[in-house]
Amino acid sequence: MSIKVLVADDHAAVRAGLVLVLERAGGIEVVGQAVDGTTAISMARQLRPDVVLMDVRMPGGGGIAATRVLVQENVCQVLVLTTFDLDEYVYAALQAGAAGFLIKSIEALRLVEAIHLVAQGDGVLAPQVTRRVMAHFAGTSNAVQPNPEGLGQLTDRERDVLDCLGEGLSNQQIAHRLYITEATVKSHVSHILAKLGLRSRVQAAILVQEHGRTDR
Structure with missing residues (x-):
């Protein structure tokens, strides 16, 4: 289509x-x-x-x-x-x-x-x-502020996907790395944005750049 x-x-x-x-x-x-x-x-x-x-x-x-x-x-x-x-x-x-x-x-x-x-x-x-x-959002008070409760609500797989977003990987690349389908990646990204109160995957990537990889 x-x-x-x-x-x-x-x-x-x-x-x-x-x-x-x-x-x-x-x-x-x-x-x-x-x-x-x-x-x-x-x-x-x-x-x-x-x-x-x-x-x-x-x-x-x-x-x-x-x-x-x-x-x-x-x-x-x-x-x-x-x-x-x-x-x-x-x-x-x-x-x-x-x-x-x-x-x-x-x-x-x-x-x-x-x-x-x-x-x-x-x-x-x-x-x-x-x-x-990256420099701006990492060094100013205007940085992306996640929902603090949302980080704790992420599943292990969603944390894996979030880390990949922080590396700037595409859906296809994330699917290849994690051995899942692109449709599954899209679903995880949607859930991540909703839980963290973010509007885009770019904001999610900036969040990871600011705070480092998610804790396990």
């Missing part, structure tokens, strides 16, 4: 370029285009895409606010794609629950790969921001 994508960007030329790239890639169906954050929310609620490709700086509340709403409502995965790799945007997007953060200079092939990964439940970060993200 094709991955359904909603493109949200206030520049018509950018939207047209993204749509052209995605439709040529195969396996991806662009189900709609939004010009601002508010429209992105309403269209996503109606169209139920697998992934929203979300710009940050848009009218109508912007991409960060729209991401927070869509993630809280569990409407879809959000992959932020922006021209700006400013730290404030990166951290705000991840705190809002975005599954990934990429820069618009990314190659078309890499963008398509990222969309497939996010649709499968994985997370992606632009290489140029990854180290800064």
Whole structure:
């Protein structure tokens, strides 16, 4: 089945370029285009895409606010794609629950790969921001704060999966390492996020980076 994508960007030329790239890639169906954050929310609620490709700086509340709403409502995965790799945007997007953060200079092939990964439940970060993200969340009071009771509620297998998330492994890689199916990995990840009060696997990975591997 094709991955359904909603493109949200206030520049018509950018939207047209993204749509052209995605439709040529195969396996991806662009189900709609939004010009601002508010429209992105309403269209996503109606169209139920697998992934929203979300710009940050848009009218109508912007991409960060729209991401927070869509993630809280569990409407879809959000992959932020922006021209700006400013730290404030990166951290705000991840705190809002975005599954990934990429820069618009990314190659078309890499963008398509990222969309497939996010649709499968994985997370992606632009290489140029990854180290800064880890350093920021490990060294400030804005670090990801897990539900303390949630850590104690994790099963041994969920702890194994959480450690793998901390290494940045994809669902496929986790399944291979732990000798389980990708569907089982997805189920474990969902349970982990719910128990820890987190919004995305990227936040889970940051948590492990901050606090180290989970205790047995």
